[in-house]
Amino acid sequence: xxxxxxxxxxxxxxxxxxxxxxxxxxxxxxxxxxxxxxxxxxxxxxxxxxxxxxxxxxxxxxxxxxxxxxxxxxxxxxxxxxxxxxxxxxxxxxxxxxxxxxxxxxxxxxxxxxxxxxxxxxxxxxxxxxxxxxxxxxxxxxxxxxxxxxxxxxxxxxxxxxxxxxxxxxxxxxxxxxxxxxxxxxxxxxxxxxxxxxxxxxxxxxxxxxxxxxxxxxxxxxxxxxxxxxxxxxxxxxxxxxxxxxxxxxxxxxxxxxxxxxxxxxxxxxxxxxxxxxxxxxxxxxxxxxxxxxxxxxxxxxxxxxxxxxxxxxxxxxxxxxxxxxxxxxxxxxxxxxxxxxxxxxxxxxxxxxxxxxxxxxxxxxxxxxxxxxxxxxxxxxxxxxxxxxxxxxxxxxxxxxxxxxxxxxxxxxxxxx
Amino acid sequence: xxxxxxxxxxxxxxxxxxxxxxxxxxxxxxxxxxxxxxxxxxxxxxxxxxxxxxxxxxxxxxxxxxxxxxxxxxxxxxxxxxxxxxxxxxxxxxxxxxxxxxxxxxxxxxxxxxxxxxxxxxxxxxxxxxxxxxxxxxxxxxxxxxxxxxxxxxxxxxxxxxxxxxxxxxxxxxxxxxxxxxxxxxxxxxxxxxxxxxxxxxxxxxxxxxxxxxxxxxxxxxxxxxxxxxxxxxxxxxxxxxxxxxxxxxxxxxxxxxxxxxxxxxxxxxxxxxxxxxxxxxxxxxxxxxxxxxxxxxxxxxxxxxxxxxxxxxxxxxxxxxxxxxxxxxxxxxxxxxxxxxxxxxxxxxxxxxxxxxxxxxxxxxxxxxxxxxxxxxxxxxxxxxxxxxxxxxxxxxxxxxxxxxxxxxxxxxxxxx
Ligand SMILES: [Zn+2]
Ligand SMILES: [Zn+2]
Ligand SMILES: [Zn+2]
Ligand SMILES: [Zn+2]
Numbered sequence: 001x002x003x004x005x006x007x008x009x010x011x012x013x014x015x016x017x018x019x020x021x022x023x024x025x026x027x028x029x030x031x032x033x034x035x036x037x038x039x040x041x042x043x044x045x046x047x048x049x050x051x052x053x054x055x056x057x058x059x060x061x062x063x064x065x066x067x068x069x070x071x072x073x074x075x076x077x078x079x080x081x082x083x084x085x086x087x088x089x090x091x092x093x094x095x096x097x098x099x100x101x102x103x104x105x106x107x108x109x110x111x112x113x114x115x116x117x118x119x120x121x122x123x124x125x126x127x128x129x130x131x132x133x134x135x136x137x138x139x140x141x142x143x144x145x146x147x148x149x150x151x152x153x154x155x156x157x158x159x160x161x162x163x164x165x166x167x168x169x170x171x172x173x174x175x176x177x178x179x180x181x182x183x184x185x186x187x188x189x190x191x192x193x194x195x196x197x198x199x200x201x202x203x204x205x206x207x208x209x210x211x212x213x214x215x216x217x218x219x220x221x222x223x224x225x226x227x228x229x230x231x232x233x234x235x236x237x238x239x240x241x242x243x244x245x246x247x248x249x250x251x252x253x254x255x256x257x258x259x260x261x262x263x264x265x266x267x268x269x270x271x272x273x274x275x276x277x278x279x280x281x282x283x284x285x286x287x288x289x290x291x292x293x294x295x296x297x298x299x300x301x302x303x304x305x306x307x308x309x310x311x312x313x314x315x316x317x318x319x320x321x322x323x324x325x326x327x328x329x330x331x332x333x334x335x336x337x338x339x340x341x342x343x344x345x346x347x348x349x350x351x352x353x354x355x356x357x358x359x360x361x362x363x364x365x366x367x368x369x370x371x372x373x374x375x376x377x378x379x380x381x382x383x384x385x386x387x388x389x390x391x392x393x394x395x396x397x398x399x400x401x402x403x404x405x406x407x408x409x410x411x412x413x414x415x416x417x418x
Numbered sequence: 419x420x421x422x423x424x425x426x427x428x429x430x431x432x433x434x435x436x437x438x439x440x441x442x443x444x445x446x447x448x449x450x451x452x453x454x455x456x457x458x459x460x461x462x463x464x465x466x467x468x469x470x471x472x473x474x475x476x477x478x479x480x481x482x483x484x485x486x487x488x489x490x491x492x493x494x495x496x497x498x499x500x501x502x503x504x505x506x507x508x509x510x511x512x513x514x515x516x517x518x519x520x521x522x523x524x525x526x527x528x529x530x531x532x533x534x535x536x537x538x539x540x541x542x543x544x545x546x547x548x549x550x551x552x553x554x555x556x557x558x559x560x561x562x563x564x565x566x567x568x569x570x571x572x573x574x575x576x577x578x579x580x581x582x583x584x585x586x587x588x589x590x591x592x593x594x595x596x597x598x599x600x601x602x603x604x605x606x607x608x609x610x611x612x613x614x615x616x617x618x619x620x621x622x623x624x625x626x627x628x629x630x631x632x633x634x635x636x637x638x639x640x641x642x643x644x645x646x647x648x649x650x651x652x653x654x655x656x657x658x659x660x661x662x663x664x665x666x667x668x669x670x671x672x673x674x675x676x677x678x679x680x681x682x683x684x685x686x687x688x689x690x691x692x693x694x695x696x697x698x699x700x701x702x703x704x705x706x707x708x709x710x711x712x713x714x715x716x717x718x719x720x721x722x723x724x725x726x727x728x729x730x731x732x733x734x735x736x737x738x739x740x741x742x743x744x745x746x747x748x749x750x751x752x753x754x755x756x757x758x759x760x761x762x763x764x765x766x767x768x769x770x771x772x773x774x775x776x777x778x779x780x781x782x783x784x785x786x787x788x789x790x791x792x793x794x795x796x797x798x799x800x801x802x803x804x805x806x807x808x809x810x811x812x813x814x815x816x817x818x819x820x821x822x823x824x825x826x827x828x829x830x831x832x833x834x835x836x
Contacts, residue, residue: 031498032498034504034506041462041484044486044488047486047489048486048488048492051492051493052492052495052496055492055493055496055497055498055501056496058498059497060500060501060504061493061501061504061505061506062489062492063506063509064484064485064489065483066459066482066484066485066486067482067484068462068465068466068482068484070462070466071465071466071469071480071482074466074469074470074473074480075469075473075479077470078470078474079473079477080449080473080476080477082450082478083473083477083478083479086452086478086479087479088452088479088481088516090512090513090515090516090519090521091481091509091512091516093512094508094509094512095508097508098506098508098509101508103508
């Protein structure tokens, strides 16, 4: 009933290796841990491989939570108005309790990012808000690394058709598969060793940034003159993370970024997005924003402006930053030249910022309460949305508290060799 | 990625009508109700139609809970021993709370009933027991009709291949589809009207049985000489039920039975199964059992005896009866001559009994506590497993408390015209 292996228009051996990467590098699954995997039905060929690897690695129980984009679409086409304020709170509360009970978590990205692009933006925003609210307890478990978790990707036909509209479907899927496998290092002979080396590089970059203890970062380039204050006691993260229970995981497969928590009240100036933002099925292009005291006070977009304005109106924290991330413009994903219409990939093509919830993990003390995090400048929100502000035209300086300047990036590349 | 409509080897219009039956007759979904649908990925063509009909009928949120038989199988093939005592309690607890919060429930049967037939019976039994325990709160909401619910079926290839091993897959699926549509009355011009007429017939039969207030039923035939005491204040049910919130539903699509609650301590004699029992992937044939004081004291089977013995050892209630059901041997499903290897269908081909949990609904007062139900003879257990004891060779009498006898069935048919 679902695509069989013989029908996969790409190398199934690389899909096997992606499953290994997802469980051993991404989730870092420990023997005896349960695993919750969320995925669209289109990703079943990967989901099945992941379940096998997880069980082989000693998983307790693998619980697949399979959604279906046709059913999601049916809601927008058929449902009464009241439907769009509903969300399955019972399901997300249950997931949150499972994460608290040592279940690991993996999400497979595969959906057409434009699935809801032609639907009523008000309905999409309301449904998104209801979902975000329902998801809050589970999201806090995840962002606080109460358990080990990861996100990886599968080349589903609808996504491939969006990226390569002029190709036949099988050729498009093959091309997306090749890009996913390369970015996820599943094309390597020994992907786990490749990830170990990559994690070591990211760690060296984090250490350099941590050692400099910058008070803020200053961005300059076309349409951008932005100062981002960093949170007190911030710490740079990237690549491998460690859960509160001491389990190593790579939350994003792929990942090229190092990132930390900005100060929610110390962001000022103007910034122009350097890539489109695909958000809940809409494409938002040409974002231009002005910050004052950490808060977005002016915002416009050349396309999808209504969606962007709704997004930043989700709650007070949606207008403030929760993440600042550095990615060289020469990153492999940037070098591919592809626009994936998906943050998991596109954020790794450029330096970026995220509106909304900060990562509690990006502090020297990772066991702080919400109040302690807020006191250090950490933002809270029901959203976390990344968008790209880096390019080969952007320079970034690190500023000390006393005004000293250190070049961090020049023309989109690291200014210092390590 | 999943079977498309053009690839369905049967009449898609009848599948549309089955979705109408499932929502309007089966679940009886009310506007504003949420709906949880559990199904295997193989049933997506029906699941998608059901979601559309549910939203068209005013559903709040349709939450599909999609399982995948390949992942289920991967567990048995790959998992460490400790896995088989695990169950997703957080998920079933969440479902129970959703049912309490007015979510309706629909399950689509489609799996190959023999999915686990070649797996270690000990692992299958342990996993089944863990699942049964985790499912207990949700099952109590269902069997107590705290919400409206239903089960229907989809002709998945693996199930069709099992039933028609000598046919090509498409032909087998077409034949199973035809049988499901006919039994579910989805082959009728106006299936909802057909179900209304059928429900009226079942209601008349229930009324006749209720009016006679039999103290017990006596079964005689080859290998069978069994007296089944009925619970005090029992009431016969069948066809349409009404939830505690007053919503009409048909819990089984199809259904031909009328049934009630036996007295868990007043069953005695011997009984021989008249059809095989497919249980958790095993086929149990030639069951022969002796009851004393309501309890199974001797049990054997010509095939799958080990599985049957494990089943009745699940808990104390697993050795006692929770349901007694009457079905004429001429029922449409019996007339089809097919063995479906699935209780939803096969129980409608013959009179049957169920081991385990009783239906709280089968009493004159349907709002009794567990203690009140037990005081009237209602059984409780973490299992509920039906098996067939009726055939054209079986006679059934109704016995009054003072010993009076009334013929109920002769040669498997109703003894009285109504
Ligand atoms: Zn990021
Ligand atoms: Zn982010
Ligand atoms: Zn029954
Ligand atoms: Zn039953």
